[in-house]
Amino acid sequence: MLLRLPTSVSEAQEYLTEGAVPIGGATLVWATWQRDGFPDRAMSLRDLPEANTIGPEALGAAVVLNRIDDRVPEVLRRAAAGVGTGAVRRTATVGGNIVGSTLRCLLPAALVLDARAVILEPEGVTETDLAEVLAKRQLLLSLRWRTPLTSNHHKAAAEPGGASPVVVAAALHPVDGGANLLRVAVRCEDEVFSGSTGCEGGADDMLRRLRDASFGRLPAMAWELVGRQVTDLLARPEAA
Template identity: 65%
Template sequence: MLLRLPTSVSEARECLAEGAVPIGGATLVWATWQRDGFPELAMSLRELPEANVVGRGTLGAAVVLHRIGAEAPEALRGAAAGIGTGAVRRTATVGGNIVGSTLRCLLPAALVLDARATVLESGRVYETDLAETVAKRHLMLGLRWRDPVVSGYHKVPADAGGPPPFVVATAVHDDGDGRRLLRVAARDGYEVLSEGVPCAAGSDEASHALERTEFGALPAEARAVVHRQVADVVARSAGA
């Protein structure tokens, strides 16, 4: 296998045009390749500056999870900190987790931040929403978002090797007109739900609104977790 390490977007596009397979941090593909065979040509974005940005409101796709720190909102920090072991977090990348993983542990947090993805194709670079990015398995260069007023993340404890644990991310956003919107996203099994509801009148209003969405169909225990997280983030936003 030949591994290419492009240092510019134009070079990365050339690699894609040649059929290079993106590998992210390789934590998800290595075992599969050992079983099924390695591709002739692969590509990593670890040397590409645009994919390694860590800053306020932006995060590169090649950034490894343990680098997600104080610059990121609480929801994103919490999601990253709860993924795998320390060794995994020092290898796994943002783009690999969101696009390449079946669990997509970072996706709920990215959704409540209303993040958009910059993606790379052989012919262009453009920005799109996360739904398209995940559905079409785009090669992601990075994420951009507008910082929320407050955010939060909770992962329900679960036994190793069992079903994916239930997780919920929350964020309160200021729309700039004196109104606030609560975004909530949850992973239930391998499915991810996401909704935005008003929260100016408090957490009860937001919880009642969520009950009229797909969140109302969650099991009672999962709904209780969601409501607790909603109450927490809305209460914290009141003083912010």
């Protein structure tokens, strides 16, 4: 297998045109390749500057999870810290987790940030929404978002041999006119739910609107976690 390590977007485009397979951190594909055979050409974005950015409103797809720190919002930082073991976080990448993984532990955090996806195609670089990236399994270069007022994240304890643990992410965003917007996303039984509501009324009113609109199928345990996270978020000074 020939591994390509582009250092510019134009090089990466060229390798895609040649048929190179993106590998991320290879934590998810290596066992499959050992079983089914390795591709002739593969490509890692680990040396591409555009895929390695870390900042308050951007995160590169080639960033390994243990590099994600307080430069990004709390919700993303806590989501990354809860993925797998330390060994996994030292090799797994943002792009591999969101696009390549079925668990997509970072996806709820990205959704509540209302993140946009910057993708690379043979024709060039474009920006699109996360739903399209996931549906088409496009090559993610980075995520971009606008800084929230505050955010939080909770991952329930995993049951040995059981289903994937419930993940709840929430973020509060300023909107025009001085009001705030609450975004919530939940991963439950490998399905991701997301919704938003204005901050009119109290926490109970906001939770009622969220459940009626987007979270009606959540089991009671997952919905209880949503309530705790939303209550915590709204009690923070930034939410005033």
